[in-house]
Amino acid sequence: MFDNLTERLSNTLRSISGSARLTEDNIQETLREVRMALLEADVALPVVKDFIEAVKQRAVGQEVSKSLSPGQMFVKIVNDELENVMGQANESLNLATQPPAVLLMAGLQGAGKTTSVAKLARYLQEKEKKKVMVVSADVYRPAAIKQLETLAGEVGAIFFPSSIEQKPIDIANAAIQEAKLKFADVLIVDTAGRLAVDEAMMTEIKDLHAAINPIETLFVVDAMTGQDAANTAKAFNDALPLTGVILTKADADSRGGAALSVRHITGKPIKFMGVGEKTEALDPFHPDRIASRILGMGDVLSLIEEAEQKLDKKKADKLAKKIKKGKKFDLEDLRDQLQQMKNMGGITGMLDKLPGMGGMAQMAQQQVDNKMFVKMEALIDSMTPAERINPDILNGSRKRRITMGSGTDIQDLNRLIKQHKQMAKMMKKMSKKGGMANMMRGLGGMMPPGGGGGFLGR
Template sequence: MFENLTERLSRTLKNISGRGRLTEDNIKETLREVRMALLEADVALPVVRDFVKQVKERAVGLEVSKSLTPGQEFIKLVQSELESVMGNANEALDLACTPPAVILMAGLQGAGKTTSVGKLAKFLKERHKKKVLVVSADVYRPAAIKQLETLAADIDVEFFPSTIEQKPIDIATAAIDHGRIKFFDVVIVDTAGRLHVDSEMMDEIIELHGAINPVETLFVVDAMTGQDAANTAKAFNDALPLTGVILTKVDGDARGGAALSVRHITGKPIKFLGMGEKTDALEPFHPERVASRILGMGDMLSLIEDIERNVDQEKAQKMAQKFKEKKSFDLEDFRDQLQQMKNMGGMSSLLTKLPGMSQLPANLQDQVNDREFLRMEAIINSMTPGERQRPDIIKGSRKKRIAMGSGVQVQEVNKLLKQFTQMQKMMKKMQKGGMRNMMRQMKGMMGGGGFPGM
């Protein structure tokens, strides 16, 4: 997410960060570069124009904090303005009403609307402990109804059945009545999408909205369409009283134009980001965290939340105890670490949230490959419990069997064992308290392409 914009802005702002004083000339030059970076990221022109104007006005009368250089203060100012453009703070769903709270999902076909219904249902169920009912009022695509039913079964929330012979209003009102009788906290209504904005589609959803009076009307839009996403959202907002936006396919959007344009053009907050195909790949949108990521400063708060949510605390405690007692680190432990990493979205997701990772050399960034984790896990799974605990017994015939069982070459098994040996040495150094030695070891592993996933 935002790779192109982060790289361009980091390079531009790096040139000004060390300046002892800001002048009209160096601000002008930097702002020209910032403007080009935003336009290349497919941010809407009115947003770029207002952004640059605001930064320039604030920079001219800049009062510099004693702890910062003028250049650093300017970067802080750019970050503040990025946050402002995207909405300053996270705006959560407002579900404070007599249950069930009704959420209406709108959007174009192919934007990921039905998948987002499933993700949102799981989010509300797991993180907010809500009893959720989902229903499809898309009577034009039988596959959409079946898709939602399958998703509901996968995430273990109730699905209210509907057919293409029914009217959308009848489906939605029947689902809400069922939700009221069965004491559901939330009812999420999926609606029909079209390939473009048309009057027939708008009339139908306006009528549906009026009939069910939802507390939240969320517009689902594909981030990869750039500033078109903001323009489509505006067309919907002109017809419907939207309460927020869900940006999908953000993980495939290297530019970031949609995230920076939607709030400014529609006046409505982005409430969630869809970060992948999995049903748990939905993140609340925090403008301050996203601004920090855009400027290559990482997002430690989101990373901490990921760890708290996805790391198996029992396994982590066992690992800590093992570490404390100076017991050896084996391949079972190594596999657990790989699985925990996978649960947090993989190495590439983790790197986007670590400060300064955008400054890594391009050749190292290119080597980050989550498929490597899957291959390593498959190799370890092909071993016997005894082999995982005592890797030193894995010789010729065992290596061939493990390679065949995991669908790889013997060389891949050798590579994994070598990486594991390096990891084992690093853990021993940490147990002895040699943190400096351990950091040097890690640096050597990364530089040599030996670190897992690199």
């Protein structure tokens, strides 16, 4: 997300460094470039105008402190204003009401409403420890009701059945009564979408809102539609008292126009961001972290949170104890490491969140053969337990069997064995005195001249 914008802004903001003072003249060219970068990112024109004016007002004539270069000061101002545009801090859901807290989902067809209902149910159950019920009031698409039933089963939420013969208001009221009987903390109501904003749709959802009086009315919008997302959000906001926005397909949006426009145009906060198809791919929206990532300064907090959620601590502890005892790092351990890295979004997913590594992430994206990781796992899976524990026993006939069984070739297997040996050597150094320093030296040894590394290049 934001790849194009990050690249443009990073290059632009480098050009202003070296000046002793920020003046209108020496920031004019930079502001023009920033304006172009935002417009190319499909940020709505009124948002761009207000943003540029706010940066200009703060930057012109501002004395540069001793610890910051003018370039750094300017970057800080741009960062602060990006946060202001997107809402400064994450705004969580308001669930402070007599249960069940009713959440109403609104949006156009194809925006990802039904999937977002399931993602939100999972989030509330896992992070907030709430008992969640879901219901579909989409009486126009029987497939939508069935889809929600399937997704509810997947995430472990209570599903309240409905049918196309019923009226949306009747469905929602019956679900509220059932949620009370089942002692559900939260009821999420999915609604019908249309291919475009129309009067009949708005009247229906207005009536539904008035009948059930939800504590949260969330507008679900596809980030890929850019500034159109902001305009659609405004149309819904004029018709309904929205309390927040869920931005879907954010992982596929390299421009970021929707994220920068929605809050400014609607005045309503983006509360969550959908970052993939899986039901766990929903993140709270933190404007400060997003601004930092846009400017290539990384997002370490999100990386830490992701690691805590997605890494298997038991496996990590087991490996640490094994290495400490001086035991060998085998191919079973390597497979575990590959799976952990895959859970974290691969090399590019991790580099993207590290300060100053945004460019490296893009470079890695171009250079990494993503199929290579799949091949490595397939090779290890094709081995016997004895071969995984001791790769030294791999002779010609064993290698042929493994490559044929995994659909790979001898070069792939030889590359895997070489990389495993490098990692095993590094792990051995870690187990000795001065482990961390030795590990860093080991990592350096894995890097060929010009950067990259065992896993980054072919």
